[in-house]
Amino acid sequence: MKNKKDLLDQGIFDVELAAEQEEIKSRKLKYGTLATVFTILFIVGIILVNVLVGYLTDRFVLEVDLTSEKLFEISEDTKEVIAGLTEPVDIIVFADETRYKNSTELLSNIYETLQRYESLSGGMIKVTYLDPNLNPGVVDKYNALNDLTSDDIVVASERRFKRLQPTSLYNHKTSDDGITYYVGLRAEQKITSALLYVTADKLDKALYIRGHNEDYGLDELTQLLTYSNYEVDSFILAREEIPEDCTMLIISSPLYDYSTDEVDRISAFLDKGGKLIVSMNPNTLDPMTNLSLLFEEWGVRYDSEIILDSTQSLSGYPMYVVPSTVYFEGISDTINIQNRFCMIPACKPIQVTGTQKAGIDVHPLLVSSATSYAKSVEDTIAGTDKAEGDTEGPFNMCVLAEKIASDKNLNYTRADILFCSTGMITDSILSAPEFLNGTWLTAALNYVSEYTDAVIIPDKNFESKALTILSWQGRLVFWIVVVAIPLIIIAAGVFVWARRRHL
Numbered sequence: 001m002k003n004k005k006d007l008l009d010q011g012i013f014d015v016e017l018a019a020e021q022e023e024i025k026s027r028k029l030k031y032g033t034l035a036t037v038f039t040i041l042f043i044v045g046i047i048l049v050n051v052l053v054g055y056l057t058d059r060f061v062l063e064v065d066l067t068s069e070k071l072f073e074i075s076e077d078t079k080e081v082i083a084g085l086t087e088p089v090d091i092i093v094f095a096d097e098t099r100y101k102n103s104t105e106l107l108s109n110i111y112e113t114l115q116r117y118e119s120l121s122g123g124m125i126k127v128t129y130l131d132p133n134l135n136p137g138v139v140d141k142y143n144a145l146n147d148l149t150s151d152d153i154v155v156a157s158e159r160r161f162k163r164l165q166p167t168s169l170y171n172h173k174t175s176d177d178g179i180t181y182y183v184g185l186r187a188e189q190k191i192t193s194a195l196l197y198v199t200a201d202k203l204d205k206a207l208y209i210r211g212h213n214e215d216y217g218l219d220e221l222t223q224l225l226t227y228s229n230y231e232v233d234s235f236i237l238a239r240e241e242i243p244e245d246c247t248m249l250i251i252s253s254p255l256y257d258y259s260t261d262e263v264d265r266i267s268a269f270l271d272k273g274g275k276l277i278v279s280m281n282p283n284t285l286d287p288m289t290n291l292s293l294l295f296e297e298w299g300v301r302y303d304s305e306i307i308l309d310s311t312q313s314l315s316g317y318p319m320y321v322v323p324s325t326v327y328f329e330g331i332s333d334t335i336n337i338q339n340r341f342c343m344i345p346a347c348k349p350i351q352v353t354g355t356q357k358a359g360i361d362v363h364p365l366l367v368s369s370a371t372s373y374a375k376s377v378e379d380t381i382a383g384t385d386k387a388e389g390d391t392e393g394p395f396n397m398c399v400l401a402e403k404i405a406s407d408k409n410l411n412y413t414r415a416d417i418l419f420c421s422t423g424m425i426t427d428s429i430l431s432a433p434e435f436l437n438g439t440w441l442t443a444a445l446n447y448v449s450e451y452t453d454a455v456i457i458p459d460k461n462f463e464s465k466a467l468t469i470l471s472w473q474g475r476l477v478f479w480i481v482v483v484a485i486p487l488i489i490i491a492a493g494v495f496v497w498a499r500r501r502h503l
Contacts, residue, residue, distance in 0.1 A: 074116050078192045082117065085124040089195060091117070092138065092154045097129035099151070107151065110169055113187045114153075125195075155194035162194045171431075184433075193227045200229055204247040204449055208234035209262075212254035215281070215422060220430035221250075224438060228445050237262045242269050248449060249274065253281040253422040257288045266294065270403070273413030275448050281422045282306050282348050282377050298401040299356030300419050303349040305374035307395050308384050312369040315474035318384045320345045323366035323397045325440070330447040331365065331400075340436040342366060345423035349374055349395040359403050365444070366398035398424065400444075416448040 091114060093100060100111040118127045132139050132150055142154045142161055153164040169191075171184035197203070206225050208214065225232045230248065237258070242249070242265055249269060258266075270276060278295075280288075280302050288302075295301060307321050314320035322341050325332050344366070352362050372393030373386045399419045404412060423429065430438045 074113075074120060075188065078117075078188055079120060081192050081195055082120050082125065085121065085195070085199065087124075087157055087199060089121075089125050089198060090154075090156045091125060091127045091191075092142070092156065093127065093129045093151075094132040094139065094148065094154070095129060095151045096131055100129065106170060107166060109185055110153075110166060110187055113185075113191065117191060155191065155198055157198040159200075160198050162197050164190055164194060189227060193229065197229045204230050205243070205245050206230040206232050206248040206250060207243070207246050208232075208250045208252055209237045209254075210234050211236040211238050212256045212258065213285075214251070214255075215253035215279075217427060218252055218425060220427045220438070221252075221425045221441075224430065224442055224445065228442060228449070230449075237265060241265065242274075247275060249276045251276065251278045251291075253279050254288075254291075255281070255284055256286045258290050260290055263290045263294050267297075270415040270417070271405075273405075273415050275415070276417045277448075278417060278419050279422045279425055280348055280419075282346055295419070296353060296355045297357050298360055298403075298417055299353055299362040300399055300401060300417075301351040301353050302419075303351060303374070305349055305376055305391060306380055307344075307347045307349055307368050307372055307374050307393065307397065308380070308386070308390075309368060309372040309393070310386065311371040314343060317345075319380070321347060321368055321372060321397070323368050326364050326367055328363055328365055328400070331440075331443045334443045334446070335436075335439050340434065340439075342424070342437050342440055343429055343432075343435045344397050344421060344437075345426075345429070347395075347397050347421040347423055349391075350397065350399045350419050350421075352396060352399065356401065357403075359405060361402055363400045363402075364396040364398075365400055366396075368393045368395045368397055370394050397421065400448075418444055418448055 093114070095107075097111075100107045100114075102108070103111070114127050118125050130138055132148075139148055142148060142156065142163065148154075148163060149165075151166050153166070155162050155164065169185065169187040171186050208218075222232050235243070238261075246269075249266065266276065282304070292301065306319065308318040309321045310318045312322050314322070321344055323344060325342070327333065347368075350364075352364065356362060370393060372395060374391040374393070374395060375384070375387075379387075379390075397420070400416065401419065402414060402416045404414045424437060425441065429435055430441070
């Protein structure tokens with residue numbers, strides 16, 4: 001039996017044990033409560049951070065563009081346009097915001113782009129989504145042509161407004177079986193051009209001259225002029241005078257000559273500082289006597305041949321010549337070539353004759369290489385390889401002639417003629433992102449029109465760009481990949497075999 005001392009010690013031990021257990025329970029409760037509180041606070045904090053990030057993302061566009069083509073990145077040109085806004089611009093989307101935001105198709109890309117414009121503008125651009133059925137008054141305000149429909153976008157200032165259809169913000173192609181599919185996003189180009197259009201002090205007008213079987217299939221050139229904020233139209237010069245508000249005329253591959261009266265009207269237009277773009281086709285049906293006299297007065301003559309180049313051309317196509325860009329302040333120094341080049345198929349040599357009138361300067365802008373040569377149209381039917389008797393290059397492929405004049409009050413005017421060939425401005429060439437034609441031509445248009453605000457922003461392509469190589473590059477690849485590398489592998493194999501057969 002335990003004695004009293006042992007019982008007393010046991011009692012003390014039990015009391016201490018009970019107190020210790022109670023303390024442990026108290027600590028568990030305390031730490032458990034703290035853990036629960038911290039867990040709740042952590043969850044609430046996560047929720048608040050997500051809500052805040054969601055708000056900031058919607059308000060300030062904090063998403064990172066991980067698309068390979070940077071579909072939603074805004075170019076430096078557009079940032080400069082936005083930074084230069086001096087008056088507020090409204091972008092009104094005639095649809096519920098959720099329709100654009102939550103769309104799994106085309107509209108969501110436009111929504112992301114519009115967010116970035118508003119975020120970068122510092123309050124100068126306001127994007128508003130309106131249900132057209134609930135806002136008939138706003139629809140009527142911008143429905144001057146009665147063609148405004150749901151999902152349309154209106155870019156508006158106090159001066160004027162411009163309507164954009166969602167489908168026009170994409171680049172699309174039509175397959176041989178008639179199916180249209182979208183291949184790229186051109187929203188930035190369209191929206192930025194619209195910003196320049198609605199905020200411009202005045203708009204230039206460009207007119208195609210018709211009546212001589214001209215080329216009508218120049219949609220891409222028309223698009224470039226529109227991007228540069230020209231009002232584009234056409235008229236028949238033989239029937240009417242050149243409108244007073246016209247700033248640029250376009251002679252687009254006529255098949256028949258102009259009358260002397262038409263040439264006189266063009267000359268008078270140029271004497272007042274007018275601008276002229278000339279593109280000539282090698283397959284003309286007329287000697288173009290009157291037009292040729294006008295061109296000679298400006299120091300230029302088109303030869304009746306086609307430029308070819310077996311080296312500096314699209315691989316396997318000597319008629320698709322790649323010219324060198326001649327430095328010219330105001331054109332070549334305003335663009336970033338970035339390993340791209342112009343492509344001019346079926347180009348006529350443009351001679352600088354020295355016959356220009358006093359005060360006219362002539363500048364070659366694009367020139368073929370020293371390996372180029374020229375044949376008559378008839379000779380190209382038999383073959384495009386260089387033959388004895390072919391005219392040897394280099395040749396001028398695009399030329400600028402300009403005349404600066406002043407009146408008695410020293411008010412200066414500058415008239416310009418940009419001479420080129422039809423192949424340079426065809427739809428298939430201007431729309432090809434691998435070629436520099438569109439960017440270069442926009443720079444030239446800006447210089448000729450003395451308008452420096454217009455921008456050209458390449459489409460953001462959904463599909464991979466085609467690899468374009470020149471003829472000499474194709475031959476180099478052939479000799480390296482098809483000949484040199486296999487020979488090196490065979491030689492190495494023979495060497496290893498010879499060493500090992502004696503082991």
